[in-house]
Amino acid sequence: MNTSVCIIGAGASGIAVAKTLHQYGIAFDCFERGSGIGGNWRYNNDNGMSSAYRSLHINTNRIVMAYSDYPMPQSYPMFPHHSQIIRYFDSYVDHFGFRDTITFQTEVTDVRREDDGKSGQTYRVKTRAVNTGKTDERTYTHLIVANGHHWNPRLPDPPFPGQFAGETIHSHDYKEPEQIRGKRLLVVGMGNSAVDIACEAARQHAGSVTMSSRSGAYILPNWLMGMPFDSLASPLTAKLPMPLQRLLLKVSLRLAHGNQENYGVPRPNRPLLMEHPTISQDLLNMAGRGLIGFKPNIERFEGHDVVFTDGTRDSFDMIVYATGYKVTFPFFRDDFFNVEQTNDLQLYRRVVHPDFTGLYFVGLVQPLGAIMPLAEIQAVWLAKLIKDEVCLPNRVTMLQSIDAETAKVRRRYQQSARHTLQVDFHPYRQSIEREMRTMQARPQ
């Protein structure tokens, strides 16, 4: 059977795949719903899916976030604005010359499995031109899904009891400070978006800013002694036993800002590295000035009042739910899978579906670090798999590996939808490199 490849999405992950396949001389179709590349990083993207807000800067530094063969310009600050990031992605596509391989304003609406019993499994992909509504169908042997996992808002489920009388939005719909200025604001969650929005509100002299969270978060700074904090993690430190890694991180945090509780920011009950940390240089400062208050989880709503689990209550005009995103594939029919409730898609090395031959996912990870270099190494692995330079283990081995990985993640993190995609940057990258070294295909 002739090989044919389809990529869904041309965000940071999709372009890493397109560039790699282009370099490997593998023909492919790449469908992108928006009129430009870059997905989440295109502010007000006409794909309607971007969660970027006007003031967004990356929180992983530009050196660790860049693709391996295309550094970000030296003239960029260490944590560039989204407008610089999208310029970087655009220049990456033009530098490697594969823009014409992407079909823009074309949404994949439906994917059907076809198996005629002879030639093996293929994927019938239906697309729709966003502007004209014109549809098309093609069949592919390989389907690479890179549709992103930060666009479909997750709200508390079940919802908190009672009715809140004020305004409610999800952080996905937060774009600019005008939306929150002057309001008594409650931000639910303590991840990166939650903290960014709370700090922005505090800077805008909102009526008041309060953060509510079930389990709190460890706050990591952007900088330590003039160095980007996230550059401290290295392949070497990642090899240390977990208690030693934890100790190193604890000492670094002591040096950076001491005990976060001294600023009024509650500390999680669980140890460091058993929660996805939140990166902010501003939160502790804002909290230390009393500009942001902290509450435990919400117990119920009573009009404009919110009653918290510690029995206290406060009045608010607006709630921003920064409660994360659902992993969603709207184009898959029901005979594939639906993991929206759990975010838990069981994949070999977070990429390969063990049951559907030729079905792959790129960028479906939540690293302690940046997604782009991981999408890039996943793309190289896929190119080698498609070219039969490397092979996969058998299904049983893949399932055993998936089970072991799932058990490891569950042991370390709370069993919640937030942590299912969690990977450690360096060990994960090394696992893909090892896979490519050890699973060389035998010459036919």
Ligand SMILES: Cc1cc2nc3c(=O)[nH]c(=O)nc-3n(C[C@H](O)[C@H](O)[C@H](O)COP(=O)(O)OP(=O)(O)OC[C@H]3O[C@@H](n4cnc5c(N)ncnc54)[C@H](O)[C@@H]3O)c2cc1C
């Ligand atoms: C506020 C915020 C801040 C973040 N900050 C960082 C950071 O500092 N560092 C970091 O590494 N990560 C960060 N992330 C994570 C972010 O997801 C990644 O940076 C990056 O956007 C992932 O790229 P992606 O290509 O996987 O997904 P996306 O950027 O979401 O791109 C997916 C693409 O697929 C297209 N698409 C989707 N469905 C279809 C379809 N059916 N048909 C055709 N096209 C489709 C979309 O139009 C889009 O272009 C942040 C996320 C958020 C929300």
